[in-house]
Amino acid sequence: MITFRGLTKRYGQKTVVNGLTSVIETGTVTGFLGPNGAGKSTTMRMTVGLDRPDSGDALIRGKPYAELRFPLREVGALLDAKAMHPGRSAGKHLLAMARSNGIAASRVEEVLATVGLSDVAGKRTGTFSLGMSQRLGIAGALLGDPGVLMFDEPVNGLDPDGVRWVRQLMRSLAAEGRTVFVSSHLMSEMQLTADRLLVIGKGSILADAAIGDFIAGNSSRSVAVLVPDPAERAKLADWLRGNGRSVLPGEGSELLVDEATAAEIGDLAYELGVRLHGLAERTASLEQAYMELTAGSVEYGVTA
Numbered sequence: 075m076i077t078f079r080g081l082t083k084r085y086g087q088k089t090v091v092n093g094l095t096s097v098i099e100t101g102t103v104t105g106f107l108g109p110n111g112a113g114k115s116t117t118m119r120m121t122v123g124l125d126r127p128d129s130g131d132a133l134i135r136g137k138p139y140a141e142l143r144f145p146l147r148e149v150g151a152l153l154d155a156k157a158m159h160p161g162r163s164a165g166k167h168l169l170a171m172a173r174s175n176g177i178a179a180s181r182v183e184e185v186l187a188t189v190g191l192s193d194v195a196g197k198r199t200g201t202f203s204l205g206m207s208q209r210l211g212i213a214g215a216l217l218g219d220p221g222v223l224m225f226d227e228p229v230n231g232l233d234p235d236g237v238r239w240v241r242q243l244m245r246s247l248a249a250e251g252r253t254v255f256v257s258s259h260l261m262s263e264m265q266l267t268a269d270r271l272l273v274i275g276k277g278s279i280l281a282d283a284a285i286g287d288f289i290a291g292n293s294s295r296s297v298a299v300l301v302p303d304p305a306e307r308a309k310l311a312d313w314l315r316g317n318g319r320s321v322l323p324g325e326g327s328e329l330l331v332d333e334a335t336a337a338e339i340g341d342l343a344y345e346l347g348v349r350l351h352g353l354a355e356r357t358a359s360l361e362q363a364y365m366e367l368t369a370g371s372v373e374y375g376v377t378a
């Protein structure tokens with residue numbers, strides 16, 4: 075569990091993390107989302123003692139990071155994949171980390187195998203591609219077998235196979251009862267990986283919810299209805315509009331009815347004698363819900 079209590083960070087005049095209060099639960103993957111510059115990395119850095127909060131705190135299983143005797147055994151973090159000594163081999167890099175935290179040297183081989191880097195254990199990390207560095211960073215996070223894991227954009231630079239591997243890894247870490255806190259800009263990936271979401275904009279919380287509730291609460295539900303006969307299509311659309319419903323023409327013979335259920339529209343069509351070729355509820359994607367929620371919090375956007 076990670077607990078944020080009024081966590082606040084200012085750089086000069088700017089408050090980049092503003093009174094963040096939340097509990098990141100064990101046994102779940104919590105996605106940490108927000109536009110560029112929202113304060114995600116700063117929050118994660120403060121959690122592992124790399125930045126000092128101006129007020130408030132972040133606790134790992136109830137303790138500040140500075141009070142953890144062997145921090146790598148409590149919390150593993152991948153924050154900046156390229157932040158390692160370029161002249162050191164992957165194996166030596168992990169061995170140094172293990173030694174500093176009283177972790178058995180045998181863990182090095184284990185985690186290298188887990189991330190698929192056993193064959194390049196002797197290679198200098200400076201020669202690694204971004205994807206390999208990400209894998210090594212993940213190996214470092216797993217090294218101490220910690221109960222809390224934090225990953226800042228872990229799929230950055232990974233190929234599709236690697237992206238899927240990270241997704242499965244996050245899911246299995248959470249299934250083992252660990253706390254997994256992960257930031258990403260890949261909404262489709264987050265939709266597949268996360269149980270809960272913490273969304274921030276300009277340093278403040280915009281949403282803290284289960285992913286299903288987040289999508290339902292930040293997007294409208296619609297039903298796509300396929301009515302092959304134009305006259306019947308107009309009849310159905312007119313009836314709905316006459317009853318205060320919002321109806322938009324879709325592709326071809328399709329109508330899109332806002333805030334409706336398939337059962338409701340199916341029953342109505344039956345009563346009106348309108349023949350249907352299709353009826354499907356459209357659930358919004360995480361991307362749509364996220365875009366609607368964060369529209370006012372994008373700092374570094376371009377106007378289309």
Ligand SMILES: Nc1ncnc2c1ncn2[C@@H]1O[C@H](COP(=O)(O)OP(=O)(O)OP(=O)(O)O)[C@@H](O)[C@H]1O
Pocket residue numbers: 085090108109110111112113114115116117
């Ligand atoms: N060392 C620093 N000195 C001054 N400002 C900083 C420093 N580190 C971060 N900032 C500022 O804090 C804000 C939050 O940055 P942060 O990297 O935490 O955002 P983020 O949500 O991780 O963004 P991204 O999605 O782009 O990685 C930004 O405006 C950034 O410019």
